[in-house]
Amino acid sequence: MKKDKEAAIFEGALKVIKQKGFHKARMSDIAKEAGISYGLVYHYFKNKEDLFDSIINQWWNGLFQLIGRISRETWPVWDKLKGLIFYFLDTYQKNPELVNIFITEISRSSTNLTTNRLERFKEFMALTEALIEEGQRQAMLRNDFRPRYLTYIFLGALETFVSAMVLEDQKIRGDGQKERIAGSILEVFLNGAKTQDSKG
Amino acid sequence: MKKDKEAAIFEGALKVIKQKGFHKARMSDIAKEAGISYGLVYHYFKNKEDLFDSIINQWWNGLFQLIGRISRETWPVWDKLKGLIFYFLDTYQKNPELVNIFITEISRSSTNLTTNRLERFKEFMALTEALIEEGQRQAMLRNDFRPRYLTYIFLGALETFVSAMVLEDQKIRGDGQKERIAGSILEVFLNGAKTQDSKG
Amino acid sequence: MKKDKEAAIFEGALKVIKQKGFHKARMSDIAKEAGISYGLVYHYFKNKEDLFDSIINQWWNGLFQLIGRISRETWPVWDKLKGLIFYFLDTYQKNPELVNIFITEISRSSTNLTTNRLERFKEFMALTEALIEEGQRQAMLRNDFRPRYLTYIFLGALETFVSAMVLEDQKIRGDGQKERIAGSILEVFLNGAKTQDSKG
Amino acid sequence: MKKDKEAAIFEGALKVIKQKGFHKARMSDIAKEAGISYGLVYHYFKNKEDLFDSIINQWWNGLFQLIGRISRETWPVWDKLKGLIFYFLDTYQKNPELVNIFITEISRSSTNLTTNRLERFKEFMALTEALIEEGQRQAMLRNDFRPRYLTYIFLGALETFVSAMVLEDQKIRGDGQKERIAGSILEVFLNGAKTQDSKG
DNA sequence: TATGAATGAGGGTTCATTCAT
DNA sequence: AATGAATGAACCCTCATTCAT
Numbered sequence: 053m054k055k056d057k058e059a060a061i062f063e064g065a066l067k068v069i070k071q072k073g074f075h076k077a078r079m080s081d082i083a084k085e086a087g088i089s090y091g092l093v094y095h096y097f098k099n100k101e102d103l104f105d106s107i108i109n110q111w112w113n114g115l116f117q118l119i120g121r122i123s124r125e126t127w128p129v130w131d132k133l134k135g136l137i138f139y140f141l142d143t144y145q146k147n148p149e150l151v152n153i154f155i156t157e158i159s160r161s162s163t164n165l166t167t168n169r170l171e172r173f174k175e176f177m178a179l180t181e182a183l184i185e186e187g188q189r190q191a192m193l194r195n196d197f198r199p200r201y202l203t204y205i206f207l208g209a210l211e212t213f214v215s216a217m218v219l220e221d222q223k224i225r226g227d228g229q230k231e232r233i234a235g236s237i238l239e240v241f242l243n244g245a246k247t248q249d250s251k252g
Numbered sequence: 253m254k255k256d257k258e259a260a261i262f263e264g265a266l267k268v269i270k271q272k273g274f275h276k277a278r279m280s281d282i283a284k285e286a287g288i289s290y291g292l293v294y295h296y297f298k299n300k301e302d303l304f305d306s307i308i309n310q311w312w313n314g315l316f317q318l319i320g321r322i323s324r325e326t327w328p329v330w331d332k333l334k335g336l337i338f339y340f341l342d343t344y345q346k347n348p349e350l351v352n353i354f355i356t357e358i359s360r361s362s363t364n365l366t367t368n369r370l371e372r373f374k375e376f377m378a379l380t381e382a383l384i385e386e387g388q389r390q391a392m393l394r395n396d397f398r399p400r401y402l403t404y405i406f407l408g409a410l411e412t413f414v415s416a417m418v419l420e421d422q423k424i425r426g427d428g429q430k431e432r433i434a435g436s437i438l439e440v441f442l443n444g445a446k447t448q449d450s451k452g
Numbered sequence: 453m454k455k456d457k458e459a460a461i462f463e464g465a466l467k468v469i470k471q472k473g474f475h476k477a478r479m480s481d482i483a484k485e486a487g488i489s490y491g492l493v494y495h496y497f498k499n500k501e502d503l504f505d506s507i508i509n510q511w512w513n514g515l516f517q518l519i520g521r522i523s524r525e526t527w528p529v530w531d532k533l534k535g536l537i538f539y540f541l542d543t544y545q546k547n548p549e550l551v552n553i554f555i556t557e558i559s560r561s562s563t564n565l566t567t568n569r570l571e572r573f574k575e576f577m578a579l580t581e582a583l584i585e586e587g588q589r590q591a592m593l594r595n596d597f598r599p600r601y602l603t604y605i606f607l608g609a610l611e612t613f614v615s616a617m618v619l620e621d622q623k624i625r626g627d628g629q630k631e632r633i634a635g636s637i638l639e640v641f642l643n644g645a646k647t648q649d650s651k652g
Numbered sequence: 653m654k655k656d657k658e659a660a661i662f663e664g665a666l667k668v669i670k671q672k673g674f675h676k677a678r679m680s681d682i683a684k685e686a687g688i689s690y691g692l693v694y695h696y697f698k699n700k701e702d703l704f705d706s707i708i709n710q711w712w713n714g715l716f717q718l719i720g721r722i723s724r725e726t727w728p729v730w731d732k733l734k735g736l737i738f739y740f741l742d743t744y745q746k747n748p749e750l751v752n753i754f755i756t757e758i759s760r761s762s763t764n765l766t767t768n769r770l771e772r773f774k775e776f777m778a779l780t781e782a783l784i785e786e787g788q789r790q791a792m793l794r795n796d797f798r799p800r801y802l803t804y805i806f807l808g809a810l811e812t813f814v815s816a817m818v819l820e821d822q823k824i825r826g827d828g829q830k831e832r833i834a835g836s837i838l839e840v841f842l843n844g845a846k847t848q849d850s851k852g
Numbered sequence: 853t854a855t856g857a858a859t860g861a862g863g864g865t866t867c868a869t870t871c872a873t
Numbered sequence: 874a875a876t877g878a879a880t881g882a883a884c885c886c887t888c889a890t891t892c893a894t
């Protein structure tokens with residue numbers, strides 16, 4: 053079935069790109085991983101770039117859909133941020149390669165960023181910033197920081213958490229662990245790492 | 253003089269790798285940037301890998317030296333973390349390409365990480381974690397988080413801040429801005445982003 | 453109907469080969485032009501080479517039939533040559549792609565000439581030469597040139613005329629224009645381009 | 653020496669392209685013919701296209717220079733046309749591959765004609781037409797034909813002559829043969845192939 | 853007949869690296 | 874120390890052809 057092969061290529065690409073990175077991932081590796089001849093890859097994807105874009109889009113589409121849904125909710129800001137964190141963790145659980153590629157090839161590697169891809173990244177930043185700003189307007193988050201700065205700190209904490217799991221090939225075990233991780237990130241982001249004693 | 257040419261190659265490599273990334277940076281580009289013939293690069297560096305390692309080492313050596321110095325001090329943990337932040341910001345100010353390469357090619361891109369390079373990264377994490385742990389032992393940081401988690405959050409916030417500057421090619425203007433940035437990161441990390449009102 | 457599809461492929465091939473040349477014409481282009489799937493082409497033609505041969509044969513068959521007819525006539529040589537010229541012009545009018553392909557892919561491009569194809573070309577030359585020679589024997593054409601040389605000159609003039617039309621995508625409008633072109637070629641070939649004044 | 657290798661590649665390309673045509677000529681064939689590794693070809697020529705252009709330019713440059721020289725002369729038109737014929741024959745004698753490529757890959761094969769290359773071809777036609785027109789103004793050539801038509805006939809005769817030699821791999825032996833060939837072409841072009849008896 | 857998925861030989865091009873000078 | 878000519882492994886991509894359905 054057509055969709056089967058396409059999916060196999062997609063999976064193969066995820067695996068190979070995770071291992072070797074986009075630059076070193078050979079189309080022939082991907083084909084071999086997918087169990088097909090390399091010529092067939094070009095039936096389903098225009099070229100390597102196109103295949104890469106498909107992968108990236110899967111990530112972004114999911115994320116933007118989620119943010120869209122979140123934006124329309126009336127939850128307190130922490131629940132919205134928690135939703136964001138869960139998207140990363142859920143996807144990591146179901147599809148760790150995808151998150152890996154997002155982290156290593158998109159999130160930081162500016163050299164893979166065509167203008168188009170950079171745009172989506174900035175849009176993601178802007179949408180997150182909007183959530184943060186909303187929290188500030190509702191006096192749930194401190195106003196003495198630029199919303200952009202808070203966004204950096206929040207997303208940075210989140211990303212590095214995931215990065216570390218990616219780097220060390222950690223597995224997430226059960227929903228409990230996801231809750232604990234999300235809780236930690238949020239708790240520190242919201243209430244700080246300082247002890248009460250040393251405050252004030 | 254020998255050191256001159258070597259330095260020129262080094263600078264050229266920084267510039268080119270920043271622009272194109274390690275994989276797409278050609279030895280001939282680097283040589284041209286350094287104003288020499290490409291054959292000569294091989295007198296000063298064994299090969300491309302070796303040149304890349306030299307660059308990375310400059311970053312790590314500075315950072316490890318700093319952490320070594322910090323570790324021997326008796327400052328409160330926040331001042332130590334501030335020292336770390338300043339290393340990133342200072343280096344970014346003096347040598348933005350170097351930080352850029354650290355962020356894009358090392359910090360996240362696991363594909364460039366040979367085992368050796370990965371080790372240094374983990375060591376850096378461990379050393380930072382030691383600082384955090386020390387803060388926890390001294391009851392300056394909360395004990396209800398794993399030190400590793402706090403480390404992720406702290407370094408993530410820091411890295412993303414710098415990443416954003418890197419991505420947007422921002423300039424740091426004066427020590428005032430550095431203070432402000434460091435202050436923001438630390439303040440949120442230590443005291444949280446939540447308003448006092450909304451705290452229980 | 454079988455013949456319909458075959459004809460459609462044939463037409464498609466003519467169009468595509470005209471545009472891209474034989475080497476760059478893709479079987480898939482031809483199929484698309486013919487409105488069928490590319491696999492089906494192989495039901496009607498053994499392979500690309502075979503399809504190309506069919507096209508060439510259509511040209512040659514028509515031409516050889518004509519020459520056969522002409523040879524059996526008792527016309528003066530100029531009328532016979534005029535018949536030849538009209539074959540080119542008529543075919544160009546009805547099927548410009550076919551003439552185009554003859555000119556660009558057969559007449560000159562020795563690289564497309566398999567031994568078999570070269571043979572037909574030489575045969576055509578020889579048959580034309582026979583007409584010329586007959587004219588010389590009948591003292592209608594000068595005997596102080598080798599018949600082969602006259603053949604070159606005649607066919608060269610004819611071909612280049614058609615080539616120019618092909619290159620510039622000119623249309624032939626009406627029989628009048630054909631008469632004029634044929635007249636020019638013949639008149640120069642027979643009586644020369646020199647003015648009477650400067651003769652003698 | 654640098655020029656040596658470049659020349660060797662050039663020669664190799666001529667030979668291989670003559671044999672296989674531009675499309676089927678492999679860079680590796682050319683390199684092998686030149687006795688070097690294929691990578692080296694790319695030191696001297698940007699790519700296959702560039703190499704091909706160099707070859708074509710050698711032909712055109714020589715031809716345009718010649719036409720420039722001829723245009724400034726006050727010779728009768730037949731001597732000017734003779735000069736043109738000799739350029740083809742001389743070049744064919746010294747460098748038959750070059751003429752072959754001109755004939756097979758440029759003169760007719762419209763598919764190899766990028767816009768740029770087509771321009772040079774049209775310019776050549778126009779310059780020749782100017783010579784013919786001048787002859788008409790001086791009443792040396794008949795005025796009852798469009799100059800463009802005469803140009804087609806003249807160049808067609810010339811090209812086909814050379815083509816035939818190219819196709820049959822004929823050698824030109826001595827200046828005598830060149831004179832005879834040029835004489836034949838000119839004589840027919842100027843005075844016609846018809847016998848005096850059958851005239852008037 | 854008809855489709856288009858599947859194959860894989862083939863060829864252009866890049867670029868790290870070596871080495872004669 | 875310095876140059877850049879020379880090498881060739883590597884890799885992307887095209888497309889004629891086959892074949893299961």
